[in-house]
Amino acid sequence: MDEFKSRIIRISNIPSDQIIYEVKSKPIASFCVMGLIGVFQLFSRFWMFGLFFVFISLYALFCFPNRTLMIITERFLVSFEAENKQECIIIYWNEVEKWTYIMTRQPTDLIYLELNDRDRMNLPVRYPRKVISYFCKYAQGKGVKTRETSRFFKR
Numbered sequence: 001m002d003e004f005k006s007r008i009i010r011i012s013n014i015p016s017d018q019i020i021y022e023v024k025s026k027p028i029a030s031f032c033v034m035g036l037i038g039v040f041q042l043f044s045r046f047w048m049f050g051l052f053f054v055f056i057s058l059y060a061l062f063c064f065p066n067r068t069l070m071i072i073t074e075r076f077l078v079s080f081e082a083e084n085k086q087e088c089i090i091i092y093w094n095e096v097e098k099w100t101y102i103m104t105r106q107p108t109d110l111i112y113l114e115l116n117d118r119d120r121m122n123l124p125v126r127y128p129r130k131v132i133s134y135f136c137k138y139a140q141g142k143g144v145k146t147r148e149t150s151r152f153f154k155r
Contacts, residue, residue, distance in 0.1 A: 008087050014071075014078055015090075021134060023070035023127055031057045069126060072134050081108075081124045089123070091115070093138040100144040101125075101132055111135065 038053025071078040079089040095116045102110040108124040111131070115121075125131050136143060 007090065009090050010086060011080070011088050014088065015076070017073040017075055019071055019073055021072040021130060022068055023072075023125075023131065024066050025069055025126070026060070026064055026066040027127075028061065028066070031060045035061070070131065072131070072138075074138065077134075079123055089121070091123070096135075096139040096142055098142055098144060099135055099139055101128060101135075103128075 034053050035057030038050045038055075038057060041047060041050030041053065044050070067080070069080055071080075074093075076090055076092045079091070081089070091113065096113060097116050097118075098114040100112045102112055102122075104110060108126050109128045111123040111125055111128075113121050113123055
């Protein structure tokens with residue numbers, strides 16, 4: 001009988017591997033662009049909007065926490081969206097049997113996974129474009145093509 005590695009583990013037990021991509025909770029580039037637009041508006045007749053944009057972007061940049069939501073390596077993916085904050089979900093690429101991207105109206109979209117041991121799970125994803133491209137790369141040929149994911153698959 002095969003030993004399956006994909007499971008819920010403690011954060012301290014994550015195997016060390018070269019991190020390829022890391023999904024964070026704070027979109028820093030968006031807040032910087034918003035602040036820059038606010039600075040330009042300060043010198044126009046819409047200076048109140050500019051002041052508001054600068055204030056909101058600075059508040060978001062320096063007061064909101066920026067935690068790691070997902071780590072992607074060449075061997076596995078780690079999701080920190082587990083119910084217990086001391087645990088995480090680790091999924092090895094070679095154990096993914098099938099995956100499907102599901103667009104929702106919630107702040108997080110879902111990636112529905114079926115693993116080799118017939119275990120099924122929904123993986124919440126906040127910034128899906130880059131994550132789906134890594135699923136296409138490392139779980140190659142296992143993705144179910146839908147209307148939302150058709151642009152990610154090679155023709």
